[in-house]
Amino acid sequence: MAKDKILSAKLKQQEFKTKSTQLKTQKIAQLLEPQFQQSVEIDDERPLLKISNFKDYLPEENVQNIINLKLKSGPYKLSMTPQTTYLAGESGHIAAFNWRHKQLECEFDVKEKCYDIISIAQRNFAVAQKSCIYIYDPKGVEVHKIRECKQATKLEYLPYHFLLAALNQNGQLTYQDITQGKIISTYRTTPSPLCLKQNNNNAILGIGDQMGVVRMYAPNTGTSLTSMLCHKGGVMSMTFSRDGNHLITTGSEGTVKVWDLRTQKLQSQVAVNATNLALSDKGVLAAGRGTDVIMWKNCLIGDLKTPYLRYKASSMICDIDFIKHEDYLAMSTFDSYEQTVVPESGEAFFDTYEQPELQNKKQRLETNVRQLLEKLPPESISLQSHRIGTIDRTSKMIIEKEQKKQIEEQAAKKIKKQKKKMRGRNKIGKREKLKELERDQKQQVKWQEMLSDALRVKRAEKEKKKFETKLLDRLEQIPSKEFIRVVS
Secondary structure, eight states: OOSSHHHHHHHHHHHHHHHHHHHHHHHHHHHTSHHHHTOOBOOTTSOOBOHHHHGGGSOHHHHHTOEEEEOSSOSEEEEEOSSEEEEEETTSEEEEEETTTTEEEEEEEOSSOEEEEEEOGGGOEEEEESSSEEEEOTTSOEEEEEOSSOSEEEEEEETTTTEEEEEETTOEEEEEETTTTEEEEEEEOOSSEEEEEEETTTTEEEEEETTSEEEEEOTTOSSOSEEEEOOSSOEEEEEEOTTSOEEEEEETTSOEEEEETTTTEEEEEEBOOOSEEEEOTTOOEEEEETTEEEEESSTTTTOOSSOSEEEEOSSOEEEEEEOTTSSEEEEEESSEEEEEEOTTOSOSOOOTTTOOSSOOHHHHHHHHHHHHHTOOOGGGOOSOGGGTTSOOOSOHHHHHHHHHHHHHHHHHHSOOOOOOOOTTSSOHHHHHHHHHHHHHHHHHHHHHHHHHHHHHHHHHHHHHHHHHHHHHHHHHHSOOHHHHHHHO
16 A cells, blocks of 8 residues: 555555456446346357368259358458349449459459449449448449438348438438439438348348337438337348248347237347348348357247357448348458258248349349339338238318329429519519519418318207207107006
């Protein structure tokens, strides 16, 4: 101990603070243990998946599709199609290659930070760069630039509606029609978004934020359709099932949860500190944790106790995704792109009428034309997608009112061209007077409609009262049973 009393008191205070912080950290660690969370911790002693163990038993086609590419400009974002892999590095390196034939389609450097990449129609792809969103063709030539979506960090594409959804750092969500080049809607969602994912069943977007809340959005509504409190910490990643009935999320507190969207209740959970999630067509869940990828086979049923497979990557995993109708899992890391085999993960049967996977140039053009003809309007996106195609039971009056409102809104949005008049007849004062007259006329029309509605209500009430009085008069005229007995 020091000789000075003041110094000794300060040292005692520091010792007390350090001991109290140690006790707090121990308590927090105990609370975060799987026993308190009613979940099961995965045994790290389970043997990792090694391709060399079953590589000899695979056919040559599958062995050739096991890929491991070393890259320099990481970390990389990933977007997969049945034939092509799209990669976007944070430093500006962009590449697209055919993973089936091992052919490089395009490779270039934009010398700008890239946040996300996604494939869109006609084999084009969109990249969320620092300045704005750029659209490139399969050869890497710049086709279009979307300046309205600035500082976008997350991208999603709705193929049946031809809509490109972009989410920026401030939580502004924008929907753009890529066929017309027009922005359909823009609105604020949440100030701290972390992830964006599409429900392929009904084309609704889910956004997870730092508060642990997942919100669902559609382009025809400015507010969230539903919101769910999924985690105590931030929602790091999420994915939807193929039928759209289940939602799987991972939080910063170190849990992976499976939710039933029909009841919005928790179905099962497991303690895994994962940062990326991917779900295959057959329900195989892959969770990226550091350099490991853990997989479960029956996660939608609730079996998260025992993992199905494990895979060890060369470096920290940045993004993962399953390839549709194939037994492959693609991973992008800080310095590589890896692709491995996951047995029983892909659905072998697919709808050839919708979009055949292996197409030639003529078939591709035919499918593009057919998809444009069958394009769905943005108003068809809703949580209850089963109602599409059914009979609309709303009354004719309500439909006519809605149509009138839409026509009035469209007319108000149109910019009226000012007529060139003689000198002195087009002054600012006269323009303002005309505007005031138009406003007064609109207010008069509104007041007249309100008065007419009030008069209708009053008339209906009077008619009801008259009808009731008539009934009472008739009942009074009818003699009672007791009077009839006395007379008899």
